[in-house]
Amino acid sequence: MSGDHTHNDSQIESGSRVNGKSILGPTLFCIKVSECREHKVQIAVIWRRRMEKLGDPIRLPVAGCEQDAHKHKDKHKDKEHRHKDHKKEKERERSKYSNSEHKDLLEKKHRDKEKVKQKDGVDRHKDKERRKEEKMRSLDGKPKKEKENGFASPPRVKSEPDNDGFYHSPKHEKLLKRERDDNDLEFTPKKIKVENDKKAKKRKLEDEEDIKPKKKRKDKKGDVADGKKKGKKEPEEKWKWWEEERYTDGSKWRFLEHKGPVFAPPYEPLPNKVKFYYDGKHFKLSEKAEEVATFFAKMLDHEYTTKDIFRKNFFKDWRKEMTSEEKGKITDLNKCDFNELNDYFKVQSEARKQMSKEQKQRLKEENERLLQEYGFCVMDNHKERIANFRIEPPGLFRGRGDHPKMGMLKRRIRPEDIIINCSKDSKHPKPPPGTKWKEVRHDNKVTWLVSWTENIQGSIKYIMLNPSSRIKGEKDWQKYETARRLKKSVSQIRAQYREDWKSKEMRIRQRSVALYFIDKLALRAGNEKEEGETADTVGCCSLRVEHIKLYPEKDGQEFVVEFDFLGKDSIRYYNKVPVEKRVFKNLQLFMENKQPEDDLFDRLNTSILNKHLQELMDGLTAKVFRTYNASITLQQQLKELTSPEENIPAKILSYNRANRAVAILCNHQRAPPKTFEKSMQNLQTKIDAKKHQLLDAKRELKSAKADAKVRRDEKSKKMVESKKKAVQRIEEQLMKLEVQATDREENKQIALGTSKLNYLDPRISVAWCKKWNVPIEKIYNKTQREKFAWAIDMAEEDYEF
DNA sequence: ACACCCACTTAGTAGCAGGGAA
DNA sequence: TTCCCTGCTACTAAGTGGGTGT
Numbered sequence: 001m002s003g004d005h006t007h008n009d010s011q012i013e014s015g016s017r018v019n020g021k022s023i024l025g026p027t028l029f030c031i032k033v034s035e036c037r038e039h040k041v042q043i044a045v046i047w048r049r050r051m052e053k054l055g056d057p058i059r060l061p062v063a064g065c066e067q068d069a070h071k072h073k074d075k076h077k078d079k080e081h082r083h084k085d086h087k088k089e090k091e092r093e094r095s096k097y098s099n100s101e102h103k104d105l106l107e108k109k110h111r112d113k114e115k116v117k118q119k120d121g122v123d124r125h126k127d128k129e130r131r132k133e134e135k136m137r138s139l140d141g142k143p144k145k146e147k148e149n150g151f152a153s154p155p156r157v158k159s160e161p162d163n164d165g166f167y168h169s170p171k172h173e174k175l176l177k178r179e180r181d182d183n184d185l186e187f188t189p190k191k192i193k194v195e196n197d198k199k200a201k202k203r204k205l206e207d208e209e210d211i212k213p214k215k216k217r218k219d220k221k222g223d224v225a226d227g228k229k230k231g232k233k234e235p236e237e238k239w240k241w242w243e244e245e246r247y248t249d250g251s252k253w254r255f256l257e258h259k260g261p262v263f264a265p266p267y268e269p270l271p272n273k274v275k276f277y278y279d280g281k282h283f284k285l286s287e288k289a290e291e292v293a294t295f296f297a298k299m300l301d302h303e304y305t306t307k308d309i310f311r312k313n314f315f316k317d318w319r320k321e322m323t324s325e326e327k328g329k330i331t332d333l334n335k336c337d338f339n340e341l342n343d344y345f346k347v348q349s350e351a352r353k354q355m356s357k358e359q360k361q362r363l364k365e366e367n368e369r370l371l372q373e374y375g376f377c378v379m380d381n382h383k384e385r386i387a388n389f390r391i392e393p394p395g396l397f398r399g400r401g402d403h404p405k406m407g408m409l410k411r412r413i414r415p416e417d418i419i420i421n422c423s424k425d426s427k428h429p430k431p432p433p434g435t436k437w438k439e440v441r442h443d444n445k446v447t448w449l450v451s452w453t454e455n456i457q458g459s460i461k462y463i464m465l466n467p468s469s470r471i472k473g474e475k476d477w478q479k480y481e482t483a484r485r486l487k488k489s490v491s492q493i494r495a496q497y498r499e500d501w502k503s504k505e506m507r508i509r510q511r512s513v514a515l516y517f518i519d520k521l522a523l524r525a526g527n528e529k530e531e532g533e534t535a536d537t538v539g540c541c542s543l544r545v546e547h548i549k550l551y552p553e554k555d556g557q558e559f560v561v562e563f564d565f566l567g568k569d570s571i572r573y574y575n576k577v578p579v580e581k582r583v584f585k586n587l588q589l590f591m592e593n594k595q596p597e598d599d600l601f602d603r604l605n606t607s608i609l610n611k612h613l614q615e616l617m618d619g620l621t622a623k624v625f626r627t628y629n630a631s632i633t634l635q636q637q638l639k640e641l642t643s644p645e646e647n648i649p650a651k652i653l654s655y656n657r658a659n660r661a662v663a664i665l666c667n668h669q670r671a672p673p674k675t676f677e678k679s680m681q682n683l684q685t686k687i688d689a690k691k692h693q694l695l696d697a698k699r700e701l702k703s704a705k706a707d708a709k710v711r712r713d714e715k716s717k718k719m720v721e722s723k724k725k726a727v728q729r730i731e732e733q734l735m736k737l738e739v740q741a742t743d744r745e746e747n748k749q750i751a752l753g754t755s756k757l758n759y760l761d762p763r764i765s766v767a768w769c770k771k772w773n774v775p776i777e778k779i780y781n782k783t784q785r786e787k788f789a790w791a792i793d794m795a796e797e798d799y800e801f
Numbered sequence: 802a803c804a805c806c807c808a809c810t811t812a813g814t815a816g817c818a819g820g821g822a823a
Numbered sequence: 824t825t826c827c828c829t830g831c832t833a834c835t836a837a838g839t840g841g842g843t844g845t
Contacts, residue, residue, distance in 0.1 A: 400836065459836095569836075758810075
């Protein structure tokens with residue numbers, strides 16, 4: 001099949017982020033594996049190797065690992081027709097490494113031409129809502145049918161964990177129920193559309209085993225009575241939205257009621273004794289100017305405040321808030337002394353820490369009250385948690401990387417800036433006394449409750465629901481279903497792009513090479529960005545010539561491409577990958593007659609690419625490859641790494657390693673924890689102490705043995721036994737500590753959370769837990785379990801991604 | 802073919818709470 | 824009891840990708 005990539009070479013090394021936040025570090029570890037056909041295998045090899053050396057910090061020195069600090073230079077100039085005048089020097093130390101290749105069984109599956117976008121696509125079934133509702137009301141839960149991703153018809157009324165009628169709007173209840181019976185669809189031309197039957201059936205067949213909810217009936221009965229009330233009694237009984245149908249007409253809800261956002265607390269002027277000095281002299285600032293000054297003062301210890309751009313932007317915006325008198329006087333930021341302000345805030349935060357138990361308790365309760373009041377909404381008859389119900393407070397913008405706007409003033413959001421979205425027939429949130437909302441709208445085609453426009457980039461910010469909500473969960477589930485569909489057609493797609501490497505058309509060659517990178521290396525799509533508005537970062541389609549280097553031969557491998565660029569969040573991507581000759585030749589071609597700052601793929605952008613992908617498979621976009629490759633890698637790795645005889649902690653270690661393989665693939669980095677060195681040192685101290693202890697114990701054992709030899713009595717024999725046990729115990733403890741150290745070291749710069757939360761089909765993890773009897777709590781914490789409730793409920797141990 | 806807008810997902814980190822070690 | 828550490832959560836920036844209008 002086509003996916004045969006020949007070999008890979010991956011590495012991980014340390015590096016630093018461009019904004020200087022993270023530490024420059026020495027090479028942490030390198031991995032190199034050659035001659036692997038698939039990256040899954042490759043990673044498995046890596047880990048196996050590591051496991052053999054357990055206890056050995058994973059530092060596999062490898063030829064070809066770059067240890068040198070990398071200088072990252074981005075020059076941005078004339079790109080095609082637009083130009084840029086931008087130069088950047090970056091120095092990063094975080095690094096990167098890895099790559100992937102995959103090959104899957106193929107099972108060619110061609111999807112119907114129709115779009116699956118059930119949102120807008122098929123819309124032939126409509127419903128008569130009312131009728132249905134009535135009907136539903138009178139019916140009981142019935143068998144459901146599977147829908148595209150297994151959504152089935154549901155119980156009709158739901159129950160929720162708690163809620164004493166919070167926001168209960170009985171009068172709407174009937175209107176809110178969602179359909180549960182497919183049969184209705186045929187007759188209901190009104191609102192809820194459902195994907196067309198054929199498709200549904202088909203998919204049903206395909207996916208049935210995997211997705212079918214297993215315990216659907218269980219709570220139906222109860223639910224029927226009245227969803228909202230029951231929570232109290234059976235807090236465990238959560239609403240299983242995944243057993244219900246989805247809207248397929250593009251609407252996101254029928255009913256939405258909430259209390260609006262919580263605004264940032266108003267500014268509290270500083271006490272008089274806290275003084276700001278300009279040019280050595282006390283200067284009393286106006287309230288507005290003072291507020292902005294405090295934003296800066298609070299950050300004094302932060303590196304941001306040493307950066308020129310930050311200071312310049314801050315000062316410019318600060319001056320806008322000044323009175324004309326202040327403006328006249330305060331003309332040089334360097335003459336400003338914010339130290340007293342800074343000290344004041346430090347004292348405050350210290351005081352906060354020192355608060356008595358009762359005070360803390362009170363604070364906590366107050367927070368809880370706010371949460372209860374504003375932290376939930378009612379969406380379609382269910383109380384759902386809101387993710388971010390607080391409006392972002394004013395402050396100084398902290399862009400990541402070399403952000404041209406860092407330090408600018410993020411202004412305070414007022415009710416007049418806020419757009420509220422809710423149902424017409426809901427109780428609308430009230431603006432604070434004496435104020436008005438900018439607008440109240442009733443758009444059920446979107447999921448947000450509140451929005452406003454932010455002043456730094458002019459983008460829109462939203463208040464939306466928590467990941468545990470139905471609306472987010474459905475989407476998440478759907479995402480993994482799309483990735484699974486890709487699994488079925490990936491081999492064909494790979495064959496296709498390999499074929500396209502030979503195309504006569506430049507644009508097709510570029511497209512196919514880019515796709516190869518996206519697939520093999522899990523690169524992001526790489527939308528274009530507006531220059532000067534954001535940090536200079538790139539993804540696949542926006543790579544520039546300066547971001548790659550070609551080596552016909554390097555470190556004993558042929559056709560090596562070296563990537564070195566800043567990706568999302570200005571995280572450096574550094575990797576050296578052997579590629580196929582054709583790819584290599586194509587790259588040479590793409591680079592011909594270009595300047596370093598020119599686009600590598602000048603005939604390609606994400607929308608062209610995605611349009612093409614869309615033709616290959618419904619719903620396919622560049623990011624699906626990341627999801628697919630991440631999940632398939634996890635599954636593969638778990639198979640490779642888990643050994644049945646291991647105990648639970650060892651299994652968890654295996655899981656973490658599988659997870660880590662994915663994190664490496666996706667380049668999920670983190671700054672080494674601030675306390676990393678120290679805590680590592682502590683651990684090392686413990687290890688050393690343990691080693692000494694072990695030596696002592698061994699010595700004692702030896703002398704006990706000698707003693708026993710001489711004395712030959714029971715007592716001394718027993719002594720020998722007990723010394724033996726002691727040695728054993730200490731050895732185990734030592735081993736444990738060393739494993740811990742290894743694990744921690746391996747994780748120093750790798751963030752597992754992002755992949756766990758966004759890329760790994762949770763059903764894989766759930767199935768793995770079930771299969772090996774690992775409690776799910778060991779893998780997912782409470783929040784994560786809430787987010788993945790659907791997967792936990794439906795995946796059985798034989799689940800296959 | 803674009804530029805722009807909008808909605809929504811993905812991302813790393815600051816700061817804190819809470820649990821265990823000293 | 825205090826201290827220390829770690830994991831979690833909240834926060835918000837920075838991506839992706841669809842749609843629209845020209």
